Amino acid sequence: MTPDATAISATYRAEVAHPDTVAMQTFGFWIYLMSDLIIFATLFATFAVFSRSYAGGPAGKELVDLTYLLGETLFLLCSSVTYGLVMLAVHRGKKKWVLLGLVVTFLLGLGFVSMEIHEFYGLVAKGYGPDRSAFLSSFFTLVGTHGTHVTFGLIWMAVMMGQVAVKGLTSPVQSRLMRLSMFWHFLDLIWIGIFSLVYLMGVV
Amino acid sequence: MNQAPIDNIGISRGSLKSYLTGFVLALILTAIPFAMVMSRAFSPGVTLIGIFSAGVVQILVHLHYFLHLDTSSAARWNVLAILFTLLIMIIFVGGTLWIMSNLNYRMM
Numbered sequence: 361m362t363p364d365a366t367a368i369s370a371t372y373r374a375e376v377a378h379p380d381t382v383a384m385q386t387f388g389f390w391i392y393l394m395s396d397l398i399i400f401a402t403l404f405a406t407f408a409v410f411s412r413s414y415a416g417g418p419a420g421k422e423l424v425d426l427t428y429l430l431g432e433t434l435f436l437l438c439s440s441v442t443y444g445l446v447m448l449a450v451h452r453g454k455k456k457w458v459l460l461g462l463v464v465t466f467l468l469g470l471g472f473v474s475m476e477i478h479e480f481y482g483l484v485a486k487g488y489g490p491d492r493s494a495f496l497s498s499f500f501t502l503v504g505t506h507g508t509h510v511t512f513g514l515i516w517m518a519v520m521m522g523q524v525a526v527k528g529l530t531s532p533v534q535s536r537l538m539r540l541s542m543f544w545h546f547l548d549l550i551w552i553g554i555f556s557l558v559y560l561m562g563v564v
Numbered sequence: 565m566n567q568a569p570i571d572n573i574g575i576s577r578g579s580l581k582s583y584l585t586g587f588v589l590a591l592i593l594t595a596i597p598f599a600m601v602m603s604r605a606f607s608p609g610v611t612l613i614g615i616f617s618a619g620v621v622q623i624l625v626h627l628h629y630f631l632h633l634d635t636s637s638a639a640r641w642n643v644l645a646i647l648f649t650l651l652i653m654i655i656f657v658g659g660t661l662w663i664m665s666n667l668n669y670r671m672m
Contacts, residue, residue, distance in 0.1 A: 382570050383638075387641055387642065387645075390642050390645060390646075391645060394645050394646060394648075394649040397646075397649050397653065398649065398652060398653065398656070401652070401653040401656045401657055402656055402660075404657060405656055405657040405660035405661065406660070408657065408660070408661055409660060409661065409664045426598065426601060426602055429598075430594075430598055433594055434594075437587070437590055437591070437594065440626075440630055441583055441584075441586070441587045441630075444578055444583035444586075444630060445580075445583065447577075447578060448578065448579070448580060448583070450569070451569045451577060452569075453568075453569060531568075531570055534569065534570050535570060538570075542631065545626060545630040545631050546631070548626060548630070549623055549626050549627070549631075552619055552622050552623055552626065553619065553623070556597060556615050556616065556618070556619035557619070560597050560598070560601050560615045561612060561615055561616075563601050564601060564608045564611045564612055564615070
């Protein structure tokens with residue numbers, strides 16, 4: 361039995377108009393973030409197991425440039441704060457400030473990803489690629505998974521810039537910006553774990 | 565199309581003050597472990613504890629000031645979900661380390 365189109369659209373409108381729709385979407389996205397957290401937990405566990413398996417290759421302290429790492433960290437932290445400011449502009453309905461904030465956040469995120477790609481490129485060029493040792497395999501998998509997430513966050517952000525510019529701050533656009541903010545803050549949260557456990561503890 | 569701000573977003577909203585407070589706290593909590601490692605002023609044991617503690621506190625700061633997790637009813641389910649995830653993570657990470665170190669010990 362096929363429900364007719366008007367019934368579907370009526371149901372759809374009722375759902376969209378439901379006062380808790382955005383709250384439910386927010387919670388659903390939070391559950392997705394929790395499943396992502398589990399992925400990172402398994403990668404952290406793998407890294408912890410292999411953290412001394414150098415196979416005659418380089419140890420953590422030979423690879424880490426602390427000043428460079430601090431630069432990456434500050435790029436991501438600042439982008440997290442500028443995205444927070446974007447959300448404040450969203451709630452005030454200031455479209456121009458939202459767009460400006462998204463551009464700044466995007467550039468800061470791009471700075472982070474560029475630095476990470478440059479770091480990976482340098483490691484591989486020195487022969488310290490993921491094939492060198494179990495330590496480096498788990499290092500590239502963990503840090504690379506985070507970098508891939510940030511890259512997809514940037515793609516999402518570029519799409520949202522287009523939506524804000526074309527559609528304006530409609531309810532669905534606001535709701536998507538809200539979920540992107542959770543994704544972006546979440547990635548900064550994971551980065552705290554990475555720079556603390558993988559980089560800094562590897563140097564000590 | 566409706567352009568009014570959405571009322572119920574599931575979690576509480578941030579304010580300029582909360583983002584700036586979070587930013588300053590996060591900067592301090594980032595500076596502490598980097599300074600400890602760069603200066604080499606402390607023994608490795610103390611430095612490890614310092615990095616770990618600063619990391620945990622910074623994660624709590626981010627959860628509170630950026631992701632707006634608190635004890636309000638709006639965020640209750642989000643808090644419950646992350647607590648459950650934390651339990652799973654402890655089992656995953658702790659269990660992995662335990663089993664692998666045990667295997668390592670028996671194979672040596």
